[in-house]
Amino acid sequence: MNRAARGVGELRAVLFDMDGTLVETEQYWGEAMFELAASLGGRMSERARAATVGSTMRRSMSILHADLGLARTEEQLLADARWVEDRTAQLLGSGISWCPGARELLIAVRAAGLRSALVTTTPRRLADIVLTTIRADLGGDPFDVTICGDEVPARKPDPAPYLQAMAALGVEPAGCVVVEDSQSGVAAGLAAGAAVLGVPTVQEIPSAPGLTVRNGLGGVDVAGLADVLARGDMADASA
Template sequence: MAPTTLQAVLFDMDGTLLATEQYWDEALAELAAGWGGAVSAAALASTAGVDLDGAMAIVRRDVGVTRTPAQAQEDAAWVIARVTALMARSVTWQPGARELLTACLASGVRTALVTTTYRPLVELVLGHLRADLGTEPFEITVCGDEVPALKPDPAPYLQALDALGLGAGVCVVVEDSHTGSQAGLAAGCRVLVVPHGQVLPSTPGLTVGDTLVGVGVEHLEALPHPAVV
């Protein structure tokens, strides 16, 4: 099927395409345990879509500890090393994500990866995906260490649109968090979000789903534009 109104799909990574949020949660929980505390499930859920500094701040508040800037830097390095070790073993697709991505590739819809995760970890993940799919999964990848501002700022998605040479009206963003959804909407894209433990407000251009299972290119193409919601 040749794409008509839909020309590209811009995917978030952690929690959207891949079940890698659990690695960050595991590392943050271990970090809190190292401080002698325990982070709540609600606090971990609220870190979805948040950059590492913000996530660690949430955990510190929840546990009730104070860290110096130098200690916070050491904590961040430890978390990244721990997540890298976990991701090096394997990554797991979210239900329906592999099928949606391969459907986009097969139909000629262009694909981009737009993630807050930094390039070294993303390259590790891409190695797993290339091996699994037998092809290059994304035409464009935009990582958290390559943008002037992070989600919910639209900068990452605007950078991807610019690299693709496309307008927002012919693109759809697929996300899993309120933060990421805000970024996609602010960039002017339609957004499909499958949240995990977050309740998202009703917003023009935002479609909230329960799963990516059964979602195909035709479903993304039919998502309503903000002007007609």
Template sequence: MPPTTLQAVLFDMDGTLLATEQYWDEALAELAAGWGGAVSAAALASTAGVDLDGAMEIVRRDVGVQRTPAQARQDAEWVLGRVTALMARSVTWQPGARELLTECLASGVRTALVTTTYRPLVELVLGHLRADLGTEPFEVTVCGDEVPALKPDPAPYLQALAALGLSAAECVVVEDSHTGSRAGLAAGCRVLVVPHGQELPSTPGLTVGDTLVGIGVADLAGLADPAVV
């Protein structure tokens, strides 16, 4: 059975469209250094797609420190402030991401941004993208502070589907992490993932790629439907 005609592409942000994951890594590494420790590359890689509280818990375990709830809140505020300062300067596209997004916009395929990052920071990033593209890049944006549950729960992608008025079979999710891929698959979508330092298990409906370079709308439209694999 051929896949349903592609109507929309739902993009993750950090690490997928943009090389902003490095800003979170930089801030978390600086946070660990402030505790007098050093976080491992493996621990940082495992924070991909994870919300800030979860990422800080990974770093705390890796470094071997304990923080009170009040200290954890202060840490979160510091990390958000640091990442905001870094993103305010500039953001960089992941290889092939700008070309894929602009092809979607030019061909009439609808677009959505579905991210764990909170709205204020997302709006900062969207300002950069609007200036670069000269247009509104996404019809729908769903942020981490606007959903009842975060990835890997399907709630963010289900919310985007509802806002678009489309079924999961009409959409493809583009992600960079195991956490995000699980969310997209759980929502019933086909998923293309370009992971960074993570190994993903073979799963129906999931296509693992090395890069977005050379990936176009036709490639996304041809991905296997998880319901028929």
């Protein structure tokens, strides 16, 4: 979707990814996958681990199995995915930390009266563990809408999760900034017609029209998000 076709708008909503963007939880997913690999008699490479960031569980398991040189049945793949989810849930229960600058940015977005959404590939049962911690820390829910990976017709990099969130918020893509740390998430945000702020952690994020890349959320404020939107508008105008 071309943002220019929607027209240029002022910043109205910010849509956030969760793992590795707002909270330091990617390490838990990685730990669970490394443990699964060990139980299968191998060791997952760092390259393969990086390729799973922001991906679906099915694709992540396919990457892990290929990396180990294993052929797994559909039933075994689903069992492995469930094991990783269950193990990650255990690890999430041990404590969750904010990514630098994320807490401050969420507070600023709410204080500015902007609409906000959490849009994650993580299934609801795990996302709710994180959301409970976030709500307790902030004294309330910073999100108007939360969309999880098991609540959408297609997952990132498909734009469906972000389009669903925008519809629920009642906003147009031209007024939205998406904040993401993965290639698939960035692709989803751009395909949905939003400007995107990429804050890579495990994966490198290649440049693209409508994308602004920063080394983390530290120091990012609402004015900075408005600048991301303006840069996205300029990229569309020159396309």
